[in-house]
Amino acid sequence: MKRSLGVCYYPEHWDEAVWAEDARRMAEVGIAWVRIGEFAWSRLEPAPDRFDWGWLDRAIDVLGAAGLKVVLGTPTATPPAWVVEKHPDMLPVGKGGQPRRFGSRRHYDFAHRGYREECRRIVRHLAERYGKNPHVAAWQTDNEYACHDTTLSYSDAARTAFREWLAQRYQSPEAMNRAHGNVFWSMEVSDWSQVDLPNLTVTEPNPSLSLAFRRFASEMVVEFNRLQVEEIRKQSDAPILHNYMGRVTDFDHFAVGADLDAASWDSYPIGFLSDRIENDPERKARFLRQGDPDNQAFHHDLYRAVGRGRWWIMEQQPGPVNWAPWNPAPLPGMVRLWTWEAFAHGAEVVSYFRWRQAPFAQEQMHAGLLRPDSQPAPGFHEAATVAKELEGMEAIDPAPAPVALVFDYESAWAWEVQPQGRDFGFWRLAFAAYRALRRAGLSVDILPPDAEDLSPYKLVLAPGLLRLSDPFRTALASYEGIALLGPRTDTKTADLTIPVPLGPDLPGLDATVTLAESLPPGTEVPLENGGRFLHWFEHLEGAAPVALRTTDGRPAIVGDGSICYLAGWPDDATFDGIVRGLCAEVGLPTLDLPDGLRLRDTARHRFVFNYAPEPQRWSSVTIPPAGVHWEPR
Amino acid sequence: MKRSLGVCYYPEHWDEAVWAEDARRMAEVGIAWVRIGEFAWSRLEPAPDRFDWGWLDRAIDVLGAAGLKVVLGTPTATPPAWVVEKHPDMLPVGKGGQPRRFGSRRHYDFAHRGYREECRRIVRHLAERYGKNPHVAAWQTDNEYACHDTTLSYSDAARTAFREWLAQRYQSPEAMNRAHGNVFWSMEVSDWSQVDLPNLTVTEPNPSLSLAFRRFASEMVVEFNRLQVEEIRKQSDAPILHNYMGRVTDFDHFAVGADLDAASWDSYPIGFLSDRIENDPERKARFLRQGDPDNQAFHHDLYRAVGRGRWWIMEQQPGPVNWAPWNPAPLPGMVRLWTWEAFAHGAEVVSYFRWRQAPFAQEQMHAGLLRPDSQPAPGFHEAATVAKELEGMEAIDPAPAPVALVFDYESAWAWEVQPQGRDFGFWRLAFAAYRALRRAGLSVDILPPDAEDLSPYKLVLAPGLLRLSDPFRTALASYEGIALLGPRTDTKTADLTIPVPLGPDLPGLDATVTLAESLPPGTEVPLENGGRFLHWFEHLEGAAPVALRTTDGRPAIVGDGSICYLAGWPDDATFDGIVRGLCAEVGLPTLDLPDGLRLRDTARHRFVFNYAPEPQRWSSVTIPPAGVHWEPR
């Protein structure tokens, strides 16, 4: 497949006189796609039912005339002031009980019925008007669901909807009492009206209720997205996407994605390194201007799964952003590197955010491809380079990866509700496994928790899953590679209680977690092979053969056939050893990559990316900092 | 006295079919006592005035039939949903003004009249039904008063009650204005309605008002407990206890204890090391699986004082807990060590929390003696070992300790209200003194602030007392050992103002604190003898002879006869030197114990406990990690 470039554009921010010139320059630089409209509600409907389509008609015409394809966004992330006046109780409420106000964006509660109807209405109008427009070649629903911590809201609307949701799920208060063990601390309820949202309790609320609330909140997002998709599909055949935000686990992306045609995500490597990736300060300093060398790839692989193979970068960082704690500029070359890395992982389109830096409002310090004065910013030239390189490049087609990692949103919620140790988190654990695979030079597929076919993979890692889905359990039972599960995998019921008999219940592996320990920073469980567990360690019992022990003789890894269980959280070096050992067992060659060098294999190429701030050797090639190298496979 | 074991049990959590087997196993393992009922309100009274006693009747019968003695808890820490529906204003309110909701436990305001009547009612019913039951051999009121920061509530109920309390104490607004110095900043009030709770002020409220609020809040707990005791005593002759929580100073335990027959506390050594003991991270890592080597002993000695000689461990950690920031498992042997240490300090009963790990709700990750699948957890075997050892052991009787430490809740409140340096705290200061005594191998008695007989002790430490009570001052005046007071002792009035003439007013010691300094971490006041003060230093004036000076010549310790005053907060090594010097003066031998080894002398034995993670030598014996050694005295 030929890959292409895009850009995010806000015609409503600029004098109409410059649109044509902007469009011409976009086309000239090699951009094929333009995303527009996703925050423009106040210009599309300045007052209730008073629509102003003219400017958007003309903008789409101008862009289309320049040969650009339009991604049209629904503007529901930014309801105008009059919508909030009409539905004052649509505002989300924070965990501490404080209302969150109009004046920025995402000021709505997903569960609010009235706001959902407003959204259905504006989306229907938009779809009716542009559903057959020849230039509108794709749609985006809303913008970055969950961003700014907006999935969980503690409003009256949420309370009402949650009670209804519980009533549907459990059918009776008594059934919920039993499922949640509400006899504990006399938390039993006799009427749904006695159930409150799981905030502001004296101490921790029942974790089963908290997990139920997480499921409910995720479903609200799914429903909210689905009603928009329904309205668009009635009018348009163009593919519908949503732009997910990096390291967001507050709702189930697979479930939202099931209603979409492709996934996309917003990739801000330097912002994310600064504000949401666990790294020690020295490592953050080393990758200051490049971003974490595995974080982009991880999301690429994740959204390839969410999009069932089809995915984009909807927003690609083109220079410094404004929202991270600190905001340095990318190392020259990194915008190109990030773009090529996305293509190597299968992105259909990489779309830069944004065309021209806005000189006003919240994101005025966020770079664009152009400066506010319309001069090219550094990212402009790198985008142009990629566009040229793409022209000369043969098609980049995906190759199946030899190893897989299972990722599950429900598990992220469960362990957030019940971390048991302050630094335990599902994302972090899954990412630790992913990084170890990447350091060994492996290309990785990410799988949803209900994956039913593992046969393409020689090795599957599934740490920290709340429970095994039926299809995945079935797949494991007949799996011929090696699956490494644990720690914490399949040790709970769906309601976040402890099963009796104790878990995990793994096909063909007699191993039971009898006790779990969390470990503060500065402490560890040393292993016989010189490695160590940090953060987490489980005591195992059962007949499964012990492959590795702690220095005091407890099982650290058990299993020999195809299913193994890992009883703790290995540090990086230990994880490297484990991954390389398992790869050797299944005959999968691994590499020992220099720090910052990363690989990705496609059908015909091996891509090599240098995230390090110094040149690195790759066989006979020296790759400069921010350098991209590709060679035939 | 023969010491015995107990366990906490929740018949309402389990199928009635397993009760008998549970009871049989308890008895078999050597358990004598079972605490039940303290969270079961929703099962005892599922709806207003609809009682269901049947299951509790049967549970007590089954336990009693197995030879177990029952401690019956009142269920007032967990009012059911219907109680809260009836009294919505009974909910406590946090310092920031936010209500704290139903959905966990302790969701009540001690000052709420309506809730007090509900409590009186349920306790009366309980006492009427079980007051003469032959198996109910003790009572527990409520559960862990103050836990989850519930002593201080800023509700309307609290506001009303506080105004009444102030009116009683001060008789007129004018008198309070005078006592508190409300002329400062025009804070004078002319009507009680103008007094608000001391939260949400623009800057710090008047410390005199804050201390008054702390006294009020403590008295609310005392009243709340007393009404339960009254109801039980009408029906039962069995002893009444409450289970205090570790390192809680929010109410006066001596005052609550005065209404009880014995004290008890809930000992979670590893949880407490993690979440409430000041130690540097290296020290926390060293004692990760053992707990702080002095913290348990400190509480044992404190609750022996609160119980006027009679005390229990009502809840003993048997494995990992769920509520600390991190939750590792005890080192093998520690459950036994903790149990023996409690007996050596005089515990009548050590009761493990809990029999079987709950597979549901908030504490599902908290170990029990049994796993959720009813298999023995590690603590089970250690409890069984202790039970066997107890059988073969002669009676353990208390011996008077040669040194005493005075502990005072009011002082804890005063210095919390007015720390003057961010890391000054009464508990921490008293514990620093206690630790120095323990490192010297001494057994310690803790005394209440109104102790009137010091004659059993050769040395008394009383750092940080807000003021000297009359009986204690009288006792000091004729004391023949050495009393070391200060820093900060007796430097304020009862209303937390500065007395003129300045304090302290110590019998026979001419010393005045003219100025106090607090010192940030990384700074110190060096002493002539090579020692140093941290945190706190006072400038002294007066004719008292100077026993030790700072390097710039200021008094550091004054006094020579029996009363000495310490002008600062010594670091550990300095405190060691001071304690050893004073012991030498009074002819009390001290030891130089290896780090982690601790002693306790009883009438006939010397017990030696090894908290260190490595073996330690004790004269000719090597004690393994978690080892307990005893020898005749």
Next chain:
Amino acid sequence: MKRSLGVCYYPEHWDEAVWAEDARRMAEVGIAWVRIGEFAWSRLEPAPDRFDWGWLDRAIDVLGAAGLKVVLGTPTATPPAWVVEKHPDMLPVGKGGQPRRFGSRRHYDFAHRGYREECRRIVRHLAERYGKNPHVAAWQTDNEYACHDTTLSYSDAARTAFREWLAQRYQSPEAMNRAHGNVFWSMEVSDWSQVDLPNLTVTEPNPSLSLAFRRFASEMVVEFNRLQVEEIRKQSDAPILHNYMGRVTDFDHFAVGADLDAASWDSYPIGFLSDRIENDPERKARFLRQGDPDNQAFHHDLYRAVGRGRWWIMEQQPGPVNWAPWNPAPLPGMVRLWTWEAFAHGAEVVSYFRWRQAPFAQEQMHAGLLRPDSQPAPGFHEAATVAKELEGMEAIDPAPAPVALVFDYESAWAWEVQPQGRDFGFWRLAFAAYRALRRAGLSVDILPPDAEDLSPYKLVLAPGLLRLSDPFRTALASYEGIALLGPRTDTKTADLTIPVPLGPDLPGLDATVTLAESLPPGTEVPLENGGRFLHWFEHLEGAAPVALRTTDGRPAIVGDGSICYLAGWPDDATFDGIVRGLCAEVGLPTLDLPDGLRLRDTARHRFVFNYAPEPQRWSSVTIPPAGVHWEPR
């Protein structure tokens, strides 16, 4: 001019019987001024319109009779309970929406109309009664505006007033939408009622609105102060001052100062070192008992500018305070040093806070010149020493400084609203420049942002100015010394948007900031000369000659004639090199002072102050710690 001493006194705190003796001792020790009355509202007007002037009449008489001049404070920082009962909505509201209550001080919203009228009334009464009193020789309005974070309030009163203010400033919602770029995120409003205060939004509000709110809040303070000044001026010719608090930038001190006759500030060197100066812990430990060696001088120079040459210390720390995180005592001699340093910088009066330590209420642990028992505290003797020294000293007259630093409150607000990097702040940046000047031995004048005459100065530093005022730009255009601007200077519009063409727009310097980077701790931009930028770095473009480059060749300083632009935030050593280099260019000699030694030149003297904890050499003199040396110039 002869300089004199003063003291803060609270007759209402003491028995009337001691007033005369207090006054006698004040006079005896050499004190000339007494500030009184500023918290006494509840004693002046115990109930609405019931006044009690008698005690204040007598207090002024007693003080005047002893030869003391009175500074009379208006009591508006502490409205009594009955005022709040009358205007319950006058209470300020915190950013999180919580009301802030009666019970300490400063519990009012500057924008509240009703409270303003109460203030006008009490001030009018006070001025009517004492405006012609021969002993009342100066006035103070209110007390420490902004202290305890009280400038910004999110009350209903503030909301109403802010909407009116916006309507005045922008004339129409549409004009504000345009000025703020509210098209971004559909934030456009069609009615002023749709504008809310910039708190509690889902994510950051529009920075233009936030800056408008900061301007509004500052103007509320100016108006509040002005109405008091108006009332006093009607009745009195005595000079009117306000006592500003250290490191407060929440309102424009120049604007408030324009209505006053002189400035004054409250100098707490040790408290400020502890709670509001950025220093690493080792440096804080080194200056623990002395205060930061530049912070007092900085404020002296700042308030000399605010007072247009006339300024006082209204409150001088005389010993430990009570309100900092830790509160050590000053090194012996520091009270004298601080006093002399203030005189050397031009203070007319240095007034100690307070005469006698209060034994009650919030500040009972705050030292006075006397102890609570009326004995002299350490500061007493140092004040007496200064008084003696002043007698024998010739007049201390100001000398023009050779270098100037521009300070601007609006810039502080702008960068607080939009720091772009977590540790970027205007005060900190300006202070970094100031410190570099002081380390070079230079005396400094601070200039307001609308300074129109730079001719007295050989060197002007103006880092971080939001924009250049017209007068300052004009002055720069004809300036013959060297002006060093940047980083971040003149890169925004007045509405905090980005100008097109891009800034800065500096006379005669072709340089444009095309991109800005913020840098986390532990990262840097290294410079060719071995120096480095921390925190901040800008990419420059333009024809201006490059004076210094980064190691990778980007401009670090540009300009050669009189206007230079600094593209980053130099670390201390780098800033030293830059300052010394520029001084050499303009023929200004610099010194290399030992750490802790600081100079100040007056018309006839050079003063040398030793803030170091060890003796320092100054030419042939050894100056002890806390020592003050002066010599003829």
